[in-house]
Amino acid sequence: MKQIRYTPEQKLWALEQMKPPLNRTVVELAKETGITAVTLRTWRDAARQEGQCVPAGQPRERWSSTRKFQAVLQTAPLSEEETATYCRTRGILPEQLQQWRQACEQANGGAGPVHEQGRVISADTQQQLRNLERELQRKTEALAEAAALLVLRKKADAIWGKDEDV
Template identity: 30%
Template sequence: MTTNRHSIEFQEQALSKVRQRGTRSVQDVANDLNMPVGTLRKWISKSNQKHKVGGPAAQLPDDLPAQSWGPAQRLLALNQTHAMSETQLHAWCREKGLFEHQLKAWGEAFCSATAPESREAKTALRELQVKHDGLQRELRRKERALAEAAALLVLQKKFQALWEDEEK
């Protein structure tokens, strides 16, 4: 069995095609490139491990769109841009394919994730839980009453049918 050695440029091009494939499957991309799908999947796996959150290399990926960056990469981007002037920030965003509002949203997300819940929010949540439990109890009670009424109606009809049969 012979193994084909592909250049790094070809591997990067193949990975780029996979990431920009839209609704096509990896199998279709592999067929277009005339290569085994297993090889392509192995390259994808290695690439994902290289750009994995908390990976050994704390670098921003050039080949991944910003929407697919992990939390560690987003935090790194926030750290890199924190002390930049507005013109430097705009240049950096253009270079990385980002928008300034994305960085602001990421910063707000990091800040809100660690913010403790307020006492009012906890109280409101508890009140809603109590109200929910009460409504559930009331619903179960009404369902039992409805089932009992339906059973009584059926019995009443059977009783009337029985008396009508005896009268004839």
């Protein structure tokens, strides 16, 4: 099998396509250029060994929890400008990094019960909710008792007739 030689310009262009902000995948580039995926991966890995930031082509939405946590840890001591540079080289948005940071901060917060819509309920709101539920239960019981008394009165009237002097 004949080995194809690629020019340094082709290699450089392919590496630039794999870097942020384009972040094109190896498979996508292989289909477009005709360069084998194995060759592109080899170039990418060699560039990483040289210290260049060439992501694996994995979209930031599919980053694992571990990678997100590592990104938060790595950027915690950085200034805003350094964080922006970090985000740019990794192909992520600063807003996403901020969301990840907030998620990490709230991970072990023990914020309390969560409402149906996913919001955390405060202690005051919980107490108010319990009071309202008790009041609703009391009123439901009172209504059931009143309905039972009305039914009994109708039955008594049906049996003995209507008593007008009461």
